[in-house]
Amino acid sequence: MAAIADDNVAAETKGGAREFTLRIRRYNPESGEAPYWDEHTIELEGHRSVLEGLLQARARFDGSIGVRCSCRAAICGSCGVRINGQPGLACHTHLDKAQASSQEGDGVIVVEPMGNMPVIKDLIVDMDAVHWKKIHRVTPWLINKQPVPEREYVVPRESMVDVTQPMACIQCGACVSDCLSMEVDPLFIGPAALAKAYRFVGDPRDAQQYERLNDLSQDPHGIYDCTHCFKCIDACPKGVAPMNQIMRLRRRAGDDHGIVDKNNGHRHEQAFVTLVKQGGLLHEAELLPRSYGGDSFFGKFKPPAALELIDSLPVITKALIRRKVTPKGALNPHRLDKADRKSVQRIFDAVEEREERHELNLYITGYDEDEAGGQTENATGASGGEGMTSAEQGQPGQEPEESPTR
Amino acid sequence: MKVAYWPGCVSRGFTPELHGSMAQVAPLLDIELVELDRASCCGAGVIAEHNQELADALNARTFALAQQVEGAELMMNICSTCQGAQTECQERLDANAEYRDHVNTHLADEGLSYEKGLTNKNFLWLLVEEIGLDTLRAKVKRPLTNLRVGPFYGCYIVRPMDRLGINAELPRDTYLAQVIEALGGTEVRYAGSHKCCGFPIITMNKEASLKQAGRHLGDAVDAQADCVVTPCPLCHLNLDLQQPLAERVTGRDLNMPVLHLPQLVGLALGLSPKELGMDRHVVKPTTVIDWTTSVVAGVGAGAGNEGW
Numbered sequence: 001m002a003a004i005a006d007d008n009v010a011a012e013t014k015g016g017a018r019e020f021t022l023r024i025r026r027y028n029p030e031s032g033e034a035p036y037w038d039e040h041t042i043e044l045e046g047h048r049s050v051l052e053g054l055l056q057a058r059a060r061f062d063g064s065i066g067v068r069c070s071c072r073a074a075i076c077g078s079c080g081v082r083i084n085g086q087p088g089l090a091c092h093t094h095l096d097k098a099q100a101s102s103q104e105g106d107g108v109i110v111v112e113p114m115g116n117m118p119v120i121k122d123l124i125v126d127m128d129a130v131h132w133k134k135i136h137r138v139t140p141w142l143i144n145k146q147p148v149p150e151r152e153y154v155v156p157r158e159s160m161v162d163v164t165q166p167m168a169c170i171q172c173g174a175c176v177s178d179c180l181s182m183e184v185d186p187l188f189i190g191p192a193a194l195a196k197a198y199r200f201v202g203d204p205r206d207a208q209q210y211e212r213l214n215d216l217s218q219d220p221h222g223i224y225d226c227t228h229c230f231k232c233i234d235a236c237p238k239g240v241a242p243m244n245q246i247m248r249l250r251r252r253a254g255d256d257h258g259i260v261d262k263n264n265g266h267r268h269e270q271a272f273v274t275l276v277k278q279g280g281l282l283h284e285a286e287l288l289p290r291s292y293g294g295d296s297f298f299g300k301f302k303p304p305a306a307l308e309l310i311d312s313l314p315v316i317t318k319a320l321i322r323r324k325v326t327p328k329g330a331l332n333p334h335r336l337d338k339a340d341r342k343s344v345q346r347i348f349d350a351v352e353e354r355e356e357r358h359e360l361n362l363y364i365t366g367y368d369e370d371e372a373g374g375q376t377e378n379a380t381g382a383s384g385g386e387g388m389t390s391a392e393q394g395q396p397g398q399e400p401e402e403s404p405t406r
Numbered sequence: 407m408k409v410a411y412w413p414g415c416v417s418r419g420f421t422p423e424l425h426g427s428m429a430q431v432a433p434l435l436d437i438e439l440v441e442l443d444r445a446s447c448c449g450a451g452v453i454a455e456h457n458q459e460l461a462d463a464l465n466a467r468t469f470a471l472a473q474q475v476e477g478a479e480l481m482m483n484i485c486s487t488c489q490g491a492q493t494e495c496q497e498r499l500d501a502n503a504e505y506r507d508h509v510n511t512h513l514a515d516e517g518l519s520y521e522k523g524l525t526n527k528n529f530l531w532l533l534v535e536e537i538g539l540d541t542l543r544a545k546v547k548r549p550l551t552n553l554r555v556g557p558f559y560g561c562y563i564v565r566p567m568d569r570l571g572i573n574a575e576l577p578r579d580t581y582l583a584q585v586i587e588a589l590g591g592t593e594v595r596y597a598g599s600h601k602c603c604g605f606p607i608i609t610m611n612k613e614a615s616l617k618q619a620g621r622h623l624g625d626a627v628d629a630q631a632d633c634v635v636t637p638c639p640l641c642h643l644n645l646d647l648q649q650p651l652a653e654r655v656t657g658r659d660l661n662m663p664v665l666h667l668p669q670l671v672g673l674a675l676g677l678s679p680k681e682l683g684m685d686r687h688v689v690k691p692t693t694v695i696d697w698t699t700s701v702v703a704g705v706g707a708g709a710g711n712e713g714w
Contacts, residue, residue, distance in 0.1 A: 100574065180561075180602040184617040224610040227618070228451050229602040230490075230565035247455045255456065263610045272452045276464075280446045282415035291609040311612075314650045318688045324647065325420060334418050340444045344464065347512045351460045358459045360498045360505045367501040 016045045020095045022053055024065060025112040027119050035119075038062070039108070046096030050109060051079050053095055054123070066122035074237060077172035081123050082112040087174040087235040090123075114177030116186075130186075131173045134193035138216070142200060145207040159204045165363045166199040166245050168238045175232035175242050187221040191232035191242030194223060198245040201252055213253040217261035223249045224265030239363055251357075270295040280336030280344045285325065407479050407536060410472035411439040412492075412526075414485040415447050416639040420647065423683025424639050427668040428484050428529065430682060434545065434675045435537055437482075440475045442468060448491040450640070451562075451606070458498075462505075463512040465495040469526070470518040480525040482532050484668065486638030489528045490562025490570070496524065497569055528563055530637045530667055534581045539588040547676035549590025555670065556594040556631035557582030558622065558645065560638030561602050582635065585667075589674035596629040598622025603641040608648070613655055619644040620656030633663040633691060635670045642666060646688050663691035 019041050027035035040057035051069055058065040067090070069079040074092040081090050084101050090111070098109045117125040175191040182188045189197075197216055200206045216222040223246055232242040253259045254266035271290035275283045286300070293305030309316070319325040335341065351358075417424040432439050445468035447453070454461035469492075472481040483489055499506045500522045510519045527535065533542060564572065564579045572578045579600060583593040604618030623645060626634050636642055644652075646664040653660050669682040684691050 181614060185614040220611065225607060227602045227604060227606045229561040233566045250455050265610050268609050269452055269456050273456050276447045282447045284416065284419045315648055318650065319647055322686050322688060324686045343516050344446045346515060347463045350512055351457060351463060357457055360502060362498065362501055365502060368503055
């Protein structure tokens, strides 16, 4: 735990300071006692951080409150906690905003340790046991291409823009804290480590991109274990969007390197894409067997599909009895009219016949509205934005990315 | 109100009762549905995972078709996953004019073009923001008195919050609770309401997927919910269709009925469980809920007449 001098607390409470109540989850595993809640009312200005509130509580009321911190400027990633149920940095969350997001509506700011990691004491979790172990799992360093140049590697500037988003990670563990896959599968490599993996897979200087991707695809707890729950995107205080990096790993692995994993991940994607191309709509009854047996009409007759069929017999039988699924519907899927199918297929052909994928990463390009200095109403009838500050948003106005291969 | 209606794929495939119940409920709420029967699958995040531009182009086509529906105030969907996947594409299309123009070149053959600024709302959002809870309350014929309902949102309709426009003014992550209360029911709070049903990895890591479904349903059981309601047919597949397997993985009896949102609304508006296709669920709501004493209590209309 970093020792932070609290001699400036008194000065901070002058001016527009007001009271905030912090409800802190306390737990000391060595004591043998159960966890409990402590409440402290501190006095600070609303724009001060929850971390400053915690430090004041520790200085004024209870020196035994365990909290880890260092830079107090959202750079070091030490003070990851859950505030009102949401993971984030205590130093990057204003007291007034935290008060407004109070879950019980009583204005009390609830501070808990991060999830998915064992608690060492109070708000301090064991990052070594989970987060760092997983980071080590993905070989988090550059594997040089040979021969190593005499001086520094020189690569085009544009080729590194692609990895600036995962490079923004400060290793705070907020995404790991709330990963819903990890909650049921602790072996899942997880969002932070996989974002780190993309940082090297996307680096043109790395020599083992295929090996990295093959490793992460074949691992039953690798890139295909992510459930698209978006928790990590909301959790990240730096806009890294780990889930998006995982999707890019899947694109690189399956589509660029043709890696067919034993977890059905790539087969599932291929079958989905093929079925939508053929019918315009998804044919679910065909998707499942093809995900196991392979992306063709004959996929469902292959042994893995048959085994899955047997395993799912109780479900299939019930679905048939209840007429949820009818044999006619299963064999005769809903699909678009011929003219619309043709239109959809034309789009597939036009996009897929090109050598390069056309991708737009808003983290890099920003929004048109940013340049005009305002924001318009977005898709869902509310003002848009991706939850990043302008300093974290890359270079607005750049051209959309062309990924190097497909 | 007239809406360009996108039912999605699953509501017409493995959960036909969802599309059917929406069609029953719409006239009772004065919603005129103009079905987008030429539009394609939203990609459910999987096509975007394969190729972002492809997903953006397919959804731009859907949006352009919606914008062609004369007199429609907005586009409405009935699937959390469609909402999330389409909003992601729309965010990119709306953010960058050059990219939008590029994607629109794929639609030119059909004479279609997506103009920035479509409003696309899930039925849940439309209920609260366009119809209004007061109007909904006034239309209730059979209040869901004593019915304890656990909300289950589905990831795609609650995250990422910024993209979906969830904030203090539009607390869309609380709308299910508000609708349950407006229909006269009781919202049950439980740990899994905003978590993942596990469906996206059912073919990749079946055990983890079913553990997710089973754990959330178990939490709802422990919180003494009578049923769970969801605006997402994909969640419905994992929570209802796969429930027997989720029971196997979690090692406990669950027997938790899972209702589609239009079904819950329809019950309160006076429709019968059969009209709403509730006999098509794997976990039959009759096994847990006695509709003669809960939903239809004291109204007379239809008591004992549900036609199971």
